[in-house]
Amino acid sequence: MPGSSVTIRNVDKYYDDFHVLKNIDLEIKENEFFSILGPSGCGKTTLLRIIAGFEDVDSGDVLLDGKSILQLPPNKRPVNTIFQNYALFPHLTVYENIAFPLRLKKFSEKEIEEKVGWLLNLVRLEEHAKKKPSQLSGGQKQRVSLARALANEPKVLLLDEPVSALDAKLRQELLIELDNLHDKVGITFVYVTHDQSEAISVSDHVAVMNNGVIVQYGTPYEIYESPANSFVATFIGESNLMKGEVTEVLSESYVKVEFPTLGEIICYRDKPVKEKDWVLVTLRPEKIRITHSKPNISDYSTTNIVHGVVDETIYMGYQTKYFVRTDEGYILKVYKQHVSYLLDEKIIQWKDEVFLYWNPDDSYIVEVEED
Amino acid sequence: MKSSKLLKSFESYGYVYLFWLIVFFLIPVLAILTYSFLTRDFQGGVRLQFSLKGYRDILNTTYLTVFLRTVFISLISSTLSIFVAIPVAYYIAYSRFKNFLLLLVIIPFWTNSLIRIYAWIFILGNNGLINQTLLRLGIIESYIKFMYNNFAVVLVLLYTYLPFAILPLYSSIERLEKQIFEAALDLGCTKRQVFFKVLLPNIKQGIISAFVFVFIPAIGTYAVPELVGGKSSRLIGNEIARQLTTAKNWPAAAAISSVLLVITIVAVLIFMYGGEKRETR
């Protein structure tokens, strides 16, 4: 089942006076697993519904493999949707739910049996074929809705927060299953969610949305490691977000930034900044090393070292989250993975004096303040 | 478990309810069934003597016609109500103003039923608004008999009992997860197919309730045919009253009532199990 590419071109949409989508331009490659990520109300679901055909656009176009589908009603588009609350037909069994689109197309009974059988096998629900939706768990219902949507052999599968209604463990499982399904079936998946961990775990590309605008597009690695602005930096993963003033330009890629209550830090820049500019810098907690004794480094002038006291610890088994108060009073989040037997070390605890150090590449300028 | 026993002790509260219904409902209904098999006392009432004359009195073509007419009119009224109620209930269920619209539907239902019947007499009666206006304008020379026939009875029955059909259908539709309609469209259904393959099967309970809520009052209706039906539109209700008050033939009245009761129970059973059977197919 080859998938289609999806192009969103200059799409604008208003709900009464509310400008919900502002000039959206998006290119989704064929057969890829694409996620649209953003907080509630950012417009991601509206965008999905526009692709499905349940909403109109006020201007712009939606193309499948280069051809506009805007004029087509939802039942004529080669696109199918997985809804957040599954939308299974309560009056039909699992088998009949999946067979539903096939019956519409007037397949013979034998063809239907074959196809539904294959789909039931694909989502591993063979024993539940005769059950009604009310007898299924959330995860099972979602798999039925997947099978049903795939029965239609769509070119694009749209998934509207498919795992948010499930509990944490099930979410993980179903996400992996979706990934495997995508590999097996090969069509384009467009996945919408507000949960960044879902989006970055299985996607080929991610578009981050906020307030009706796409704020960043890239691979999960790019989005995580090089956030385009402070919104992405804080929305994806955890971050220490700090505001400071550039004091010295060291080279094309490094500057010294003075932070109130933190001191002078060497930061990486890929945006042109000059002295006296105010900047927002992001520093991911897992990139900071934490030790009791001063670190033994060859060149202190190219590493950032900060001294402080542990204010709070949250032990999570595989890692500990530390909240360290620097000498000047700033609180930095530091995550340390316990890569070896913890009880062999001197465990870092509350009220301990510690040294934090990190590579200047990881304190990264994410926004320059406008004057 | 202590709490469970205490909770169950509240059961005795229900005895008053049961007692009342047994004394004032069950027993009188049984009395009617019994009286239909007793002998008529010409001073009014019955004598304690078994007789089938009550039933024989009503076993003639006149009564057969009345029974058939009543069933027929009730079926038509119920079916028409459902045809109208489904789109209305669907619209209200999806409207932003559902509470307001529901109120609009319920208010007529709370006005006195006789007033509602009178309104139609006022408009369609022989001396009513339409006739008087047409006469005055010279369009007709003598009044048109809109009322006092089966059509008027069905019209007024519909007018009186339509809200009874709208409310349970509204309830049924409202409870559905609305995305199943989008899912159906998404999977390739035309709007017609969504209606027949997705909406109707899922509101079956609502349709049955709506049907029963109109059918039962219709089949036992008295005031409507009495006021707007003509001599050719006498229904079961009118006959019962006539046997009871004019002819003072209690066993006959009881017999008609018993037959009415049987028709009602049979009808309800058919509707309820008719729905069930299609479910399992």
Add this chain to the structure above:
Amino acid sequence: MKPGNFSKIVLLFTLLFFYIPIVVLVIFSFNSSKSPEWTGFSLRWYYQLFTSSNHIWRTFVNSLIVGISASLFSVIIGTLGAISMYLGSEKFKKLMWTTTYIPFIVPDIIIGVSLLIFFTTVHLKLSLFTIFLAHVTFSIPYTMMIILTRLQDFDKSIIEAAYDLGAARFTTLRKVIIPIAFPGVVAAFFMAFTLSIDDFVITFFVAGPGSTTLPLQIFSMVRFGISPVINAISTLLLVGTIFISIFLRRYVRYII
């Protein structure tokens, strides 16, 4: 899926169908002539209603007396019944359900006729009292179900929590169950009152001479023919109904 134009049109026609007759009725209650020809605005029929229609007012008062007393009684029995259903065993619930469903499927006329026969057989004279008994009878299934629906919105563990905290049986009833049930009780009272005030067929059979209620009065007047006094009564009743429904719209959801 949004409803299409077809549903909208049907709804519109239905609302017109419902309201045009009523509106016509109201308009012509202000007509100065007796026949349905508009000859000018006049309040004479209302005047006549308020000054020279004692017999009509007496029936209205009768309706109120029966309505209020029967509704009160009905609500009390209904509440007791609902509580027993809410907390009772499965077997008991089944018994209650069966007893409740049967009156729903029996047409009014049979209830009326059977009660007439019953009262006559036990030599109970037909009067306002027999009307009262009849009204309580047909309304308790409704009041019970409305109050039960309200109770069922609440978890039984609230009751158990009350016991846990030390409340005795009667106190629990007073302080926990009844306050919870209260909105349902109000809705049920309103429902019972409406059913009572509006009832015609059952009342027709169990009323005695001199114990006429308003619907019976209207019925005999309508039988005679068109009269603007009836229009006036209708308008007043309608206004009253609207007032009460707006006043009590909060409780509408317990009835549906």
